[in-house]
Amino acid sequence: MKSAVLARVVGEAPLFNPRYVDFARHWGFEISACNVGQGHEKGRVENGVGYVKKNFLNGLELLDFSAVNPAAELWLASIANVRIHGETHQRPVDLFKDEQAKLQSLNPMPYDIARIQSQRASKQFRVALEGNHYSVPAELASQRVTLKAYPDRVCIYHQNKLVARHVRSYDRRQDIEDPEHPKELLAQRRNAREQRLLVQFLSLSRHASAYLEGIEQRRVNSRHHLRKIVALSEIYGADAVDRAIQDGIAFAAYSSEYVANILEMRAREIPAAGALHLTRRQDLLEIEIAAPDLSLYEGHGHAH
Structure with missing residues (x-):
C-alpha cells in the first residue's frame, strides 16, 4: 500500500x-x-x-x-x-x-501525525482547511503561515512560533475565530481615529494644546470633549471656537459643555436697534382709507 x-x-x-x-x-x-503478491x-x-x-x-x-x-x-x-x-x-x-527486559524503551514523545501545509493568511486573517476558515492574529493578515491539522485540533505557526490553536471542525463553511485575534486590529483602528481627532482639535486654535491639557487634568473622558468641540467647529466655524477656547482658558472652564454654551449664547446675540428717524409725512404710516360706498346695498332690504 x-x-x-x-x-x-x-x-x-x-x-x-x-x-x-x-x-x-x-x-x-x-x-x-x-515481495509483491507474496502474502504468505x-x-x-x-x-x-x-x-x-x-x-x-x-x-x-x-x-x-x-x-x-x-x-x-x-x-x-x-x-x-x-x-x-x-x-x-x-x-x-x-x-x-x-x-x-530485552525490549528497547519507547520514545516518550508521541509521534506527530499532523498533516502539514503552508499557505498565506487572507486579508481577513483567516486560513482555510477542508471548507472551513480559522483565524490567526490580525497582524498576520496576508502573511505566510504553517498549518498543522490534527484529528482534534488545528495549530498554526508563524516563523516556527505557535500563533493560533483551534478545535478542528468537521462541518463545512464554518468560520472559527479566536476573540483575541481581532483585538490588535481594533486597537490600531482606534488609535488611528484618536490621532485624526487630536490633529483636528489642535488645528482649531493656537491655544488648543493648552485647553487640551486643562481638559485632561479635569475630565475623565477627554476624547468625548474633543469630539464634541470638533463637531461644534463644523457648525459655528473655527474662528468662533477659537474665541470660545480662549475664553475657556481665561475662566478655567475646560469642557465641551462650556464651549457649546458660549457658542450658543454668542450666536443669539442680536445687535441693538438704532433710533428710527422719520423725515417725511408718508413715512409716519398715516394711511387714509376712503369711506366705503354703501349704495351697492340700497334697495336690498332683506339679506339672505
Missing part, C-alpha cells in the same frame, strides 16, 4: 513512503517489505490480524471511536494475554515478562 511503499522494482530496494520511514525511526523499528511471507502477522478481527472486533458495538482503546485493553487483560497460545503453549502474559 502507498502509505508504506511508494514503488517496487524487481531487483531493487523498495522505495518507502518518507512519512512511514519517519514514523519507524520515531518508534525505533525497522521496515521489512514483503507475512502469514504470522496476518494470523494475528485475523485473531483480533474474529475475537475482538467481530460483533463489538461501540458508540464512539474513543472507546476502542479502553475496550482493547480490557480484552487483552481478560482474554488475549491470559489464554494458552496455540503455538507456544504458554500464556502471552508470562512470555512477555521474559521478553520485556
